[in-house]
Amino acid sequence: MTPADGLFEAHLLQIPVRVWARSQEHHDALMREFALMSVPTDDEEWSRHVPTRLTQLIGTLTADFEGVSTVQEQQLFAACEAGVEVIDDLVYRLPVAAVPASKALGQMLDETDEYCRQGQHLLTLAADEELVRFRWWYLQQFIDQADGKPAVPWPAYRRD
Numbered sequence: 783m784t785p786a787d788g789l790f791e792a793h794l795l796q797i798p799v800r801v802w803a804r805s806q807e808h809h810d811a812l813m814r815e816f817a818l819m820s821v822p823t824d825d826e827e828w829s830r831h832v833p834t835r836l837t838q839l840i841g842t843l844t845a846d847f848e849g850v851s852t853v854q855e856q857q858l859f860a861a862c863e864a865g866v867e868v869i870d871d872l873v874y875r876l877p878v879a880a881v882p883a884s885k886a887l888g889q890m891l892d893e894t895d896e897y898c899r900q901g902q903h904l905l906t907l908a909a910d911e912e913l914v915r916f917r918w919w920y921l922q923q924f925i926d927q928a929d930g931k932p933a934v935p936w937p938a939y940r941r942d
Contacts, residue, residue, distance in 0.1 A: 789875050792927040794920065795935035797869040801916050803862045808913055811906045812894060874924070881928045884921040891917060915941055 854872050861869055891909070898908035909917065919939040927933060 788878050790878065790928045792874045792876060792924050793933040794872045794874070794923050795870065795933050796937055797858070797872055798916070798936055799858065799861045799866050799869060801912060801936075802858055805909075805913050805916050805920075806858075808906070808909050812904075815904060815906050876924060876928075878928060880924050884924045888918055888921045915939070 852874075854874055857869070857872060892914070894904075895908040895914065898904045898906050916936070918941050919934070919936055922939075922941075923933060
């Protein structure tokens with residue numbers, strides 16, 4: 783971490799591009815559904831049946847975590863297009879604020895998966911086990927490395 787600018791460097795090691803692409807597709811499907819659910823409607827019946835917590839999750843996820851385009855995302859998209867299987871080391875320089883945001887994002891996506899599993903309010907399927915593991919590995923790298931812990935390559939990651 784560089785105290786002067788409040789940034790830290792995080793290395794994501796051995797990123798499986800195919801799994802990242804599936805994760806991105808799942809994320810995009812959720813965001814499309816959230817966008818549709820966010821359109822104002824006069825249908826009071828519909829709005830009464832959407833749980834308040836789901837409405838809060840939709841608002842937070844779409845306002846705080848959507849639309850962030852990074853150089854790293856561009857590299858991941860390019861690797862996917864080129865048929866690259868693994869990116870050995872993808873380096874991020876992040877603000878310290880990314881740590882609590884990563885924790886919050888992971889928890890909100892876990893909650894959203896539960897709504898998906900229930901099948902009452904969302905059409906998007908819940909993330910499968912591999913995608914959840916990938917999600918937590920990805921986010922945990924930011925959390926841990928900001929705390930001075932070493933990077934853990936994707937193949938070695940075990941979620942507690």
